[in-house]
Amino acid sequence: MTAGDVAPFRVVFVCTGNICRSPMADVVFRGFADAAGLGPRVASTSAGTGDWHVGERADQRTIDALARAGYDGSHHRARQFTHSDFARSDLVVALDRSHERILRGWARNEADSDKIALLMSFDASAHTLDVPDPYYAGPGMFDEVLGMIESASRALFRQLEPAIRPVP
Numbered sequence: 001m002t003a004g005d006v007a008p009f010r011v012v013f014v015c016t017g018n019i020c021r022s023p024m025a026d027v028v029f030r031g032f033a034d035a036a037g038l039g040p041r042v043a044s045t046s047a048g049t050g051d052w053h054v055g056e057r058a059d060q061r062t063i064d065a066l067a068r069a070g071y072d073g074s075h076h077r078a079r080q081f082t083h084s085d086f087a088r089s090d091l092v093v094a095l096d097r098s099h100e101r102i103l104r105g106w107a108r109n110e111a112d113s114d115k116i117a118l119l120m121s122f123d124a125s126a127h128t129l130d131v132p133d134p135y136y137a138g139p140g141m142f143d144e145v146l147g148m149i150e151s152a153s154r155a156l157f158r159q160l161e162p163a164i165r166p167v168p
Contacts, residue, residue, distance in 0.1 A: 008043040009164045012085050013119070014103060015095040018048030018078040020142070021131050022095055023058040024149045025119060027071045032157040033164075041164045047081035049102045054078055059135065065142035069150070086112040093119050093156070096130035122159060123152035 013025035026046040033042040048054075057063070058076040066073035083106065086092065092115045094100035100118055107113040120126040131148050134141040 006041065006166070008041050009091070009160060010043045010089045011045075011091040011093060012081070012089045013044070013046040013093045013095065014049060014081050014099050015046070015131075016048055016099065016133065017050055017053040017135075018046055018080070019053045019056060019059045019076075020062050020133065020135055021145060021149065022046035022048065023062055023073055023076040023078075024066060024146055025093065025095065025153055027066055027073050027076070028146070028150050028153045029157060031071055032153060036157070036161060036165075038161070038164055041166070046076070047079050047085060049081060049099055051080045054080055059142075061134070061139050061142045064139065065146045068143065069146055081106075083108065086115060089115060092116045095119055096133075098130075119149065119152045119156065122156040123148075124155065126152060 011029065013022040013029070015022035023046050026044050029044050030039070030042070033039050056078045058073050063073045081103070086107065092103055094103055094116060097118065100116060103116050104113055107116065118129050120129045120131060131145055134145045
């Protein structure tokens with residue numbers, strides 16, 4: 001990097017198995033950054049609190065819901081959140097309060113804990129703080145969850161955009 005370069009803002013989205021909600025959030029958030037011309041200034045990823053699906057693609061219903069909305073989720077591979085994600089991230093975004101509790105339990109210090117936020121807390125119009133898990137539901141629920149994630153991710157991006165936009 002040169003003196004004029006700025007390190008990208010690093011965010012990780014976290015759900016249970018990293019095959020439904022958090023991959024959606026990562027793809028959607030990246031889409032907002034790219035559409036604003038700020039893709040190089042954002043590094044986003046996703047992870048799960050559990051290791052059940054490590055190495056697997058996103059659930060096909062996730063990929064399908066994303067595709068219906070114009071996103072490409074086909075490159076995702078599930079991974080588990082690790083302590084090093086705290087050091088590598090500026091923001092750790094939990095998709096529901098159970099993930100937030102787990103992440104706070106894994107935080108080694110106040111700096112780690114201060115990075116944790118609930119995705120839905122960024123959406124002033126949200127009626128819940130939890131993005132429901134669509135895993136045991138049909139494709140319609142995946143579309144509904146994607147809508148919630150898009151709304152909250154848009155609000156999150158709008159909040160972060162002034163800080164990541166280059167100064168003219």
